[in-house]
Each structure stands twice: as structure tokens, then as C-alpha cells.
Amino acid sequence: MLVLGLKCYSHDTGAAILSDEGDKLSVCAISEARLNRRKHSFSYPLMSIDYCLRAFGLQSLTQVDLICIDRHIETWPEIASQYGFDNALRMHHPRYDHNYRWNYLIEQTISLDRDKVLWVNHLDAHAATAYFASPFDEAAVLVAEGGTGIYKGSNTDLVPVDRIGYLGDTYQDGLKLMKRRDHFVNSSFLFDKFSAQLGYDIFGAGQTMALAGYGHNFPRKDYVDIDPDRFDDFIINHDKTVLGMTNVPNFEDTQGQELLSEPWVNLARQAQETLEEDILYLALQTKVKTGSRYLCLAGGVALNCIINRKIYDSGYFEDLFIQPAASDEGIPLGCALWGYYSNGGSQRWHMDNAYLGVNYGGKGLEEALAPWNLYSRNVSAKDVALELANEKIIGRISGKSEYGPRALGNRSILADPRSLKLKNRLNREIKHREKFRPFAPTCLESQLPSYFNAPKHCPFMNIAGFVLEQGLVEVPAVVHADGSCRIQTVSPTHNNGYHSLINEFGHITGCPVLLNTSFNDQNEPIIETYQDAVSCFLRTGLDALYVENKLVKKTKNTPIIDGKKLLDDTAKHTQRTYNDLINTHCDPEKFVDLANRLKKGIKGIG
Numbered sequence: 001m002l003v004l005g006l007k008c009y010s011h012d013t014g015a016a017i018l019s020d021e022g023d024k025l026s027v028c029a030i031s032e033a034r035l036n037r038r039k040h041s042f043s044y045p046l047m048s049i050d051y052c053l054r055a056f057g058l059q060s061l062t063q064v065d066l067i068c069i070d071r072h073i074e075t076w077p078e079i080a081s082q083y084g085f086d087n088a089l090r091m092h093h094p095r096y097d098h099n100y101r102w103n104y105l106i107e108q109t110i111s112l113d114r115d116k117v118l119w120v121n122h123l124d125a126h127a128a129t130a131y132f133a134s135p136f137d138e139a140a141v142l143v144a145e146g147g148t149g150i151y152k153g154s155n156t157d158l159v160p161v162d163r164i165g166y167l168g169d170t171y172q173d174g175l176k177l178m179k180r181r182d183h184f185v186n187s188s189f190l191f192d193k194f195s196a197q198l199g200y201d202i203f204g205a206g207q208t209m210a211l212a213g214y215g216h217n218f219p220r221k222d223y224v225d226i227d228p229d230r231f232d233d234f235i236i237n238h239d240k241t242v243l244g245m246t247n248v249p250n251f252e253d254t255q256g257q258e259l260l261s262e263p264w265v266n267l268a269r270q271a272q273e274t275l276e277e278d279i280l281y282l283a284l285q286t287k288v289k290t291g292s293r294y295l296c297l298a299g300g301v302a303l304n305c306i307i308n309r310k311i312y313d314s315g316y317f318e319d320l321f322i323q324p325a326a327s328d329e330g331i332p333l334g335c336a337l338w339g340y341y342s343n344g345g346s347q348r349w350h351m352d353n354a355y356l357g358v359n360y361g362g363k364g365l366e367e368a369l370a371p372w373n374l375y376s377r378n379v380s381a382k383d384v385a386l387e388l389a390n391e392k393i394i395g396r397i398s399g400k401s402e403y404g405p406r407a408l409g410n411r412s413i414l415a416d417p418r419s420l421k422l423k424n425r426l427n428r429e430i431k432h433r434e435k436f437r438p439f440a441p442t443c444l445e446s447q448l449p450s451y452f453n454a455p456k457h458c459p460f461m462n463i464a465g466f467v468l469e470q471g472l473v474e475v476p477a478v479v480h481a482d483g484s485c486r487i488q489t490v491s492p493t494h495n496n497g498y499h500s501l502i503n504e505f506g507h508i509t510g511c512p513v514l515l516n517t518s519f520n521d522q523n524e525p526i527i528e529t530y531q532d533a534v535s536c537f538l539r540t541g542l543d544a545l546y547v548e549n550k551l552v553k554k555t556k557n558t559p560i561i562d563g564k565k566l567l568d569d570t571a572k573h574t575q576r577t578y579n580d581l582i583n584t585h586c587d588p589e590k591f592v593d594l595a596n597r598l599k600k601g602i603k604g605i606g
């Protein structure tokens, strides 16, 4: 069975494909943002669809057996359109795409067999990413994000125990309730509300969590009265808390103040502490309602590595599996998994690594390097480790890209973690981001106990470790203000090339740890292709690229780059690619006809 999973609507669109031909499941997955270079892209995932089809040697959507699409909101119509013609005429989310028309045009004209489409509830898709990717044959699932869900998985079955979606579609104790709760502010939305007070949009949760790590630096003060009566079985309702937030400081009212100061750190700390209390409550509810020994986690809240560690330490469960693409980036994979198992699929799959992209294997590399007068030479892992030990900051692109928001070595910027000077240069010249945000360590799994207190196997950077004395002395650049770190462990079976590099660095320096941050500039998705890597290299202060087995450096003949022009050229190339893909995957005549009707604003279709 060949199953395609899609997230076509709202933010973080993308595609995933799985096949059970052969003796195990093979999976490929990608977010549209990686390909169209728009962070958290809202665009219909045409580029991702094409990427996934090609990964399995397919040319057409007609060649897949099942197409599973995220149904973001339960009340949307399933047969006609999730946009509707009138909505298509309106402006879309202004930060990313110009309007609904583009997505609507593709949705209405894409060439697929509508009988093969299965709509998947958004929370079910999240739950599927957690359970069906886990190593467990039986486990509970907690989904925590804009909706909340508790599920129970057993072999190839996954059923909701409790679930409340964005518009209130509710299961309780396994029964679908007829009553609706049309409005409530759950724990995740409250955290977003706190983030908004700090000047961040809905994608700023990581910054709020990072700021909370400085809580001990300031006298404690709570600015928000958290409603103590917010708990009602599995529903946590912060309506009253939010109604009381009338005199809470707002960062946007300040002029030039540092976020790393009172009251912003106290606000972030209170947001984090409240979320921790709420999610631990839900984890206990999950234990009580399912009686499971193991827990799988997904939903945007499961990107909060401190909370994950608190659940781990709580002892409620014997072990955890946390989906690395826990936020909506993982939804395409969840749709594909849900569809596969609900249509009789029987092969179980354990996602023991997050490298779900395609392997370019050097194809296109020479073309990407050629225009820029760069110097390149073949190197060994030891050569690159020597460069890192000599305080060079290096972007690595190798093999398949990571699925989800974390760079795990294959699309990473790497540096010596012993140097605070390098950390500052990385922030100033390459990442251009807030200086209060920490960088993460990758440690050889075998050396972890000497440096960090953490679960012994952390391949996904999604659970917090705490630094030990040796780590604090040796690798200060990867330790957050509260002693925590978003630890990644690596072993030869998990990522042999990356392991070899860190191993060589350890031989040279005595330190088996590297600083690992995502390979991208501010406001840019993590790189996917060689072209993206070269573009980021040219636009930033990176010292070198480590591409497959080559080390690439700038020369005196490398031109001074106008970064904006480079990005504009990329955007134009993306637009041309979309045009080509419309010709490949949509009915061009229908497309032009509908485009004309939308232009004229004719009512009544959709």
C-alpha cells in the first residue's frame, strides 16, 4: 500500500509518503517551508507532494493508493472545499502568503482521485505521529496543543479516550459527546497569550521557554492570577485567567527595553510554570485513564523539552516516546500513518531517527558551488574536526534532512562548545537572533554520563538534560542559564557520519561534544538543498561548509553578496517551480478558467 499524507491548510503545510512494499515500512516526509523557503508556510504543499512522489519513483498522484488529508477543523465541509470560493477571494494570513486564491486554485484543480481521499481529524493525526512511530506495542498518547487528546494504542489500533478539538468536538471516556464547547482557552493558548505579551506570535513559544530559564536571576513576581479552578477532568480552561489579564505589562508598549529583564522574565517564568503544572496534571490523567506503562507525546507543547523532562522524572510512566516533529510539521506523517493503519496496514514502524528527507548523494552540488568562486577539497571527518577545534564555525549538510524543527547533524551549524566567544560570534554574525537563546549540545552517547544528567538515549533533542560539573567547566557555550540543555546524543547506528566527526573532535580536544544549531539564518527555514546551504553560507559569517565529503571555503574572488537579492532570486525560482508543478499535477485548463473567475469575483462556485 502506498499512502500519501498531506497538511494543506493553515500553517506548516507539507507531505509524507509511506509504502509497505518489501518487509518494512519506508517513509519520506518534508515540510513545504523547507522547499519554498517560507517559514511555517501556509501554501498548498505542491512542492512537498512532488518531493515525496519522486522519493518513491512516482510521477503522478494517481499512482498512490490512499491520500490522507488533515481536517484541521471538524466543521469544515469535506466534499466541496475547505476554503470556499468566497473565502478564496479574501486575504490570507498576511505574514506569509498573499491570499487564499492560490491554495484554492490548486485544491480545486489538482489531479487526484477524490475516492482515494481520507480526511483525518487533526488531533488523531498528531496522536498517530506519536504512537505509530513509537517502539511500543501498547501505550497511552497525550496530545497537547490548541486541542487536547488522550489516546490508547495497542498494536495497530489507536483510539481516542478523551479529545477536544479547536472547535470543541469532544470525546470523553471513549464516547463522542454531542455537546460542544465553542470557546475555551486551554493551556497551550494561554502560553501563546503570555508569548504575545512578550511581543511574539504563535511561533514564539520556544523564545518564551528560553526566557523562563532566567527566572532565578530576578525577584519572583507573578503578574497574572492563574485560575485555580481551571481543571475539569481532561479539559483545562483558562478563560477566567485570560479575562483577568487586563493590567499585564506588554513588551510592545516599551521602547528599546531588553527582554532579558524584569518583568518579561517573570512573565515567561510564570507561563512556563503554569504550563508545567497543567501538562503534568494531564499526564497523570492519561495514566489514570489508560493504565498504560508507556507514554507517547505529540502536539506543539511536546516541543517544550523542560516539560518533557518533568514528565520523564515524574515516574508516572516507565518510558516515553516524544515525536520529534511534535508540532503541526508532523501532521502529514500522522495523516499517512493514521490512514495506513485504519485501512488494514499491518507493518509496525519505529521512528528511531528523524532523517526522513531524500538523500541527494552529491547530485547538484557542483552546480550549486560553481557560480561563486569557492574553494573546495575532499576531506575526512578528522580534517573537519581540526577546523572546528581551531574555532571555525561550519555548516554541515549530509544525507537525508531531518523531519521536524530540530537540526540533528545533517542540516546543522557546528562549533566548539568550549568557547563562549564563538557562541557570541554565532549569534552576532550568523544566526542574528536574541542573545538570551541557548545553543544545544550533541554528545557521543557513550560519553553522556560524564557531562550531562539526561536519559541515556536522546536522539531527537526533545528532552532536557542538566549539565554536570565537568560539563559546566568544559562546555559552557551549550548550557542554558538554569543549567539545562536541549541535549542530543549520537551513536554510530543512529548517524555514523556525525558520530565520526564528534568522535574525531573528542580525540583532538578531549571533549566529545559539539555545539549544534540549525543551519539557517534568522526568519529562514532550515536549509534543505545544496543551493540553500550555499546561499546561507554566502549571506552569513559562516567560516566553511562541510558538504557530504567536501570542505568549502570562500576565496578572495568570491563576490560580496547582496543577501536580499539572493533571497529575491530564490523566491522567483520558487514561483517558477510552483508554475511548473501546477502544469504537472493540476488540470491547467481548469486552473486558468477558475483563476479567471476568481479574478472577476464571480460568486457561486466552490
Ligand SMILES: [Fe+2]
Pocket: 122, 126, 145, 146, 299, 300, 327, 328
Ligand atoms: Fe496541531
